[in-house]
Amino acid sequence: MAKVAVVTGSGNGLGKGIAHRLGKDGFNVVLNDINQEAVNATLEEFKNEGLKAIAVKGDVSKREDQFNLVKQAVKEFGQLDVFVNNAGIDVVSPFMEIDADQLNKAFSVNVHGVVFGTQAAANQFIEQGTKGKVINACSIAGHESFEMLGTYSATKHAVKSFTHVAAKELASNNIRVNAYCPGVAGTAMWDRIDEEMVKYYDDLQPGDKYKEFVDGISLGRSQEPEDVANLVSFLASDDADYITGQTIVTDGGIVFR
Template sequence: MGAALAEAGAKVCFADLNADQAAAAAATAPAGTAIPACVDVRDRASVRATIEATVEAFGRLDVMFNNAGINRPMNFLDVTEENWRGIMEVNGLGCLIGMQEAARRMIAQGGGGKIVNTASIAARQGFDNVAPYCASKWAVISLTQSGARDLAKHDITVTGFAPGVVATEMWEEVDRDLMEIGAADRPGQAMEEFSAGILKGRVARPEDVTGTTTFLASRASDYMTGQIVMIDGGMTLV
């Protein structure tokens, strides 16, 4: 989504826990439009430093995407406290910290702003082998609604989007993890089964998502707040 924003004229900070991946992503943007940053979304100081670096490079923060997320499938009865905490700290706490720190910067500089959170189809329906992930994405929806109510007085909108099955490295990793816990018998089976009910008849490509994310970052969505946009090809109807 960062590349799509840069193409649309935005100046973007590509932030990742992996510094090399952040740098590689920033290098794909037009010259002078992007910077990389290494960030741990679980650590408030790290998030704050990333925001400060963005403001130093570009002058202000207008849009914050809370997109960091992990998933470690485990059969429901095998879910451990470590598994639960690890997922919730990144997907839930990380989202909260990102929202808070972005909002504080936006309030300080004036002029409102936009916060966009990444939810999931798993936020609308629980799945047996990824219960902590589902719970974490339900948390993202609740945080989006709570943030929208609290930050409206500062002219800050808070929205989110919920992708379905997207052909990305994360889904490939989930596919492998499900095989390891015995929830799938062969490579690709999990993605096939999850996507069988997609009305559009195929899994999503990243470009199927970026049109919506760019819209949520733009002035065209100024009158939208507290809402989650489903981008799942019709897999989950709510």
């Protein structure tokens, strides 16, 4: 029987790339996004390629939506093997302008979503009595705190901590919990970050900040979704069964840990 993987935030961007790779690896894939139009379009693309997948709309910040996502995966495919907590949002602002709304929104998606997704997946793995993999979206901002990205960096540091704690507590249930930490990618998220940065720096033109980040990458290019998907593919495989509690940087050489 084919293994089953859930990927949140897979309507586009890195999540879509991860879901596509897992589908190519032979997984039955459960696509998930808060954007119904995006996730439906991705589902059609996958079906046209012969990949076996379903789409479930949901808000990762809501615990009931995460548990329903697992329920729908099991209803369709009979089991769950891998849960990828990919969904997240970016936040750009000076430290002195951080407010309660910004904090609440960012933490509800980036942190609450990871906690609730991990709980839902672990509950299913324990019920099945099988091993399971939870793979979280951290970031280089979970290892290094970046100016103008204070709230985002704080959420990713929290993801790193919850990854460590969940790995320790769930190991006895044969559950591995790891995280991937992307760097700078040419995605819609980085387009938004670049656009927001321009508002706060008089000497910046659109694209300048993105170029500055890319110029600092040791391997000389920005990240592609496949670069992240390759790592997730490995962590989801049996070859990574002896790895847990790790937050692995995949950034082409920006931060070194």
